[in-house]
Amino acid sequence: VTLTTADLIDIRQLLATYGLVVDDHLWDRVDEVFAEDFVFDQSAFGIPDLHGAADVIATFKGRNLYAHHTTDVVITEDVDGTVSVHSKWIGFPNEGPPRSGDYLDVVVRTDAGWRLRRRSAVVRERKFFD
Amino acid sequence: VTLTTADLIDIRQLLATYGLVVDDHLWDRVDEVFAEDFVFDQSAFGIPDLHGAADVIATFKGRNLYAHHTTDVVITEDVDGTVSVHSKWIGFPNEGPPRSGDYLDVVVRTDAGWRLRRRSAVVRERKFFD
Amino acid sequence: VTLTTADLIDIRQLLATYGLVVDDHLWDRVDEVFAEDFVFDQSAFGIPDLHGAADVIATFKGRNLYAHHTTDVVITEDVDGTVSVHSKWIGFPNEGPPRSGDYLDVVVRTDAGWRLRRRSAVVRERKFFD
Numbered sequence: 001v002t003l004t005t006a007d008l009i010d011i012r013q014l015l016a017t018y019g020l021v022v023d024d025h026l027w028d029r030v031d032e033v034f035a036e037d038f039v040f041d042q043s044a045f046g047i048p049d050l051h052g053a054a055d056v057i058a059t060f061k062g063r064n065l066y067a068h069h070t071t072d073v074v075i076t077e078d079v080d081g082t083v084s085v086h087s088k089w090i091g092f093p094n095e096g097p098p099r100s101g102d103y104l105d106v107v108v109r110t111d112a113g114w115r116l117r118r119r120s121a122v123v124r125e126r127k128f129f130d
Numbered sequence: 131v132t133l134t135t136a137d138l139i140d141i142r143q144l145l146a147t148y149g150l151v152v153d154d155h156l157w158d159r160v161d162e163v164f165a166e167d168f169v170f171d172q173s174a175f176g177i178p179d180l181h182g183a184a185d186v187i188a189t190f191k192g193r194n195l196y197a198h199h200t201t202d203v204v205i206t207e208d209v210d211g212t213v214s215v216h217s218k219w220i221g222f223p224n225e226g227p228p229r230s231g232d233y234l235d236v237v238v239r240t241d242a243g244w245r246l247r248r249r250s251a252v253v254r255e256r257k258f259f260d
Numbered sequence: 261v262t263l264t265t266a267d268l269i270d271i272r273q274l275l276a277t278y279g280l281v282v283d284d285h286l287w288d289r290v291d292e293v294f295a296e297d298f299v300f301d302q303s304a305f306g307i308p309d310l311h312g313a314a315d316v317i318a319t320f321k322g323r324n325l326y327a328h329h330t331t332d333v334v335i336t337e338d339v340d341g342t343v344s345v346h347s348k349w350i351g352f353p354n355e356g357p358p359r360s361g362d363y364l365d366v367v368v369r370t371d372a373g374w375r376l377r378r379r380s381a382v383v384r385e386r387k388f389f390d
Contacts, residue, residue: 067360100197230327
């Protein structure tokens with residue numbers, strides 16, 4: 001494992017910054033969050049991926065969630081050096097009660113700091129277990 | 131205080147991993163979360179404690195909360211070396227709005243990393259204060 | 261930047277301790293959270309600021325939120341050395357569904373550790389974006 005404690009804290013702060021930027025529409029700060037070649041993986045919804053921050057912002061402008069909270073950050077370094085992050089989110093929609101879901105991310109270290117390289121957002125559905 | 135910053139981050143990641151494991155039913159990864167002699171303290175509900183991960187899993191399979199979020203992690207090292215953790219949780223039940231509560235934990239350092247040795251989960255009830 | 265990883269973890273733990281103290285009414289532990297010259301900035305609500313922990317406690321005793329969760333902690337050190345923290349909160353009111361908002365804080369390092377010097381709490385309102 002090559003991640004330092006400083007890296008682990010920076011990555012947590014990156015995920016927190018995401019919520020601040022998208023909720024306050026701080027579009028001049030998107031480069032603090034997203035890598036240049038960022039991909040928003042939409043395969044969970046069967047629709048094409050979003051490429052680059054501009055695509056993502058256009059989508060967020062019409063979004064239904066007005067508040068994004070990130071919790072339960074688990075950072076893993078794979079054997080090939082890929083840094084994956086699994087976290088959970090709570091989102092407040094304009095209509096109805098809060099929703100819960102997961103973020104599955106790949107983050108990369110850039111010259112300016114850690115950035116999201118890939119994010120997949122999944123909504124967790126109510127389930128009755130046996 | 132003998133806890134390093136690396137310990138403090140590892141313990142936070144342990145609490146986060148709990149949510150991922152129980153919500154996704156990753157029963158082959160329970161040993162990443164629970165110590166062998168884990169006890170789930172149920173005294174708050176006046177029922178017997180659960181002993182060991184197998185007991186806990188059996189209980190979780192029939193649980194009513196389909197998403198567990200952990201926030202507000204406060205780690206304390208007692209004078210006798212016991213490491214206690216007080217955190218808060220938000221749970222999404224199959225019926226009704228999200229609930230809030232607290233986890234009162236004791237964690238231990240094992241050869242494989244930090245693990246939950248004891249957890250007590252308390253539901254926080256609505257209260258009107260004077 | 262002069263903040264160490266230990267500082268960053270301590271500040272996160274400070275914000276988490278706030279929730280535990282105010283939700284459990286641990287008024288004998290307020291000095292673990294608030295600096296002596298603490299100011300609760302109420303300008304967002306157009307009312308006078310609260311000065312000192314005693315003022316804050318009196319207000320909290322009659323509060324409507326019975327559970328406070330803090331997420332998405334972003335710590336920034338300004339060029340003048342001021343340490344600002346932007347975080348998000350989820351609050352459970354005695355009536356109605358959970359609310360979301362933001363904390364805008366200034367924290368200071370004291371001999372006893374990091375403390376809140378100034379906090380402004382803002383409620384995030386539902387918005388429909390174009």
